[in-house]
Each structure stands twice: as C-alpha cells, then as structure tokens.
Amino acid sequence: AAQLLQLEGWDVAIEEIHHRGKADAPSGTARVLATRLQHAIDAKREPVYPLPAERRLDENQFAVGVLRIGSEFGTHRLLLDGPYDWIEITHRAKSRDGFAYGAVRAVEWLIGRTGFFTFQEVLNDILTHREE
Structure with a gap:
C-alpha cells in the first residue's frame, strides 16, 4: 500500500466500523493503522480524524472515517484509489x-x-x- 502511494495519482483512506456503544472514535486499531501508514509513506500525509463536514482534505492529508452501528464487532478497511484501480483491504x-x-x-x-x-x-x- 505504501509503495502505491509513492506513485502519482494514488489516494488512501481508512474506515472503521464498530458497535454503537463503543466509547472511542476512531478506535485504537484505526489510530495505529493510520500512524503506521503515515510512517510507511515517510510522513508525507497526515491522518484527519474524522473529516469535518465543512472542509475538504488538503493534499497532505488522508481521512480516517468512523461508523458506529448496531452490534458490529469490528471492521477496518484500508482504501486505495488510483488512476485505474480501486484496492480495498478489509479485516472483519x-x-x-x-x-x-x-x-x-x-x-x-x-x-x-x-x-x-x-x-x-x-x-x-x-x-x-x-x-x-
């Protein structure tokens, strides 16, 4: 994933989903994933937790999205968007x-x-x- 982000035209985001009673948002796992991704791409982009509705992401940022619903045990997704491909890695x-x-x-x-x-x-x- 980090190597793809070194290429022109690739973007990344992280999404995590947990049950509606979960206290922390984003989860610790999502924060660790974002930090590891940030280090892997030489801190060229910073995570935004979560993206405020009234502004856009800067070029040097990536979104960490949070959903809370029902009794979901936990899902984490790494989303990569390139000029010709969409790659999604999911752990549920x-x-x-x-x-x-x-x-x-x-x-x-x-x-x-x-x-x-x-x-x-x-x-x-x-x-x-x-x-x-």
Missing part, C-alpha cells in the same frame, strides 16, 4: 472470540518474563515464533 471480526484468544496468548507469552512490555513486542514475538 466475526465474533469477540478472537479478542479473547489474543488476550490469552498474551498472558501465556508473559509467563516467565519480568518487566514492562508493549503489545507490539508480544505480537512481534508470537508472529515470528520467538515465544521461547
């Missing part, structure tokens, strides 16, 4: 079971370790099979 949680599984895996990872850790450290070790 099918239930809250995945969140519980992730919490249990993180606790298992902590066994035998001391100190303070970020979830990024936990995730990196689990994904690269360095769980020792």
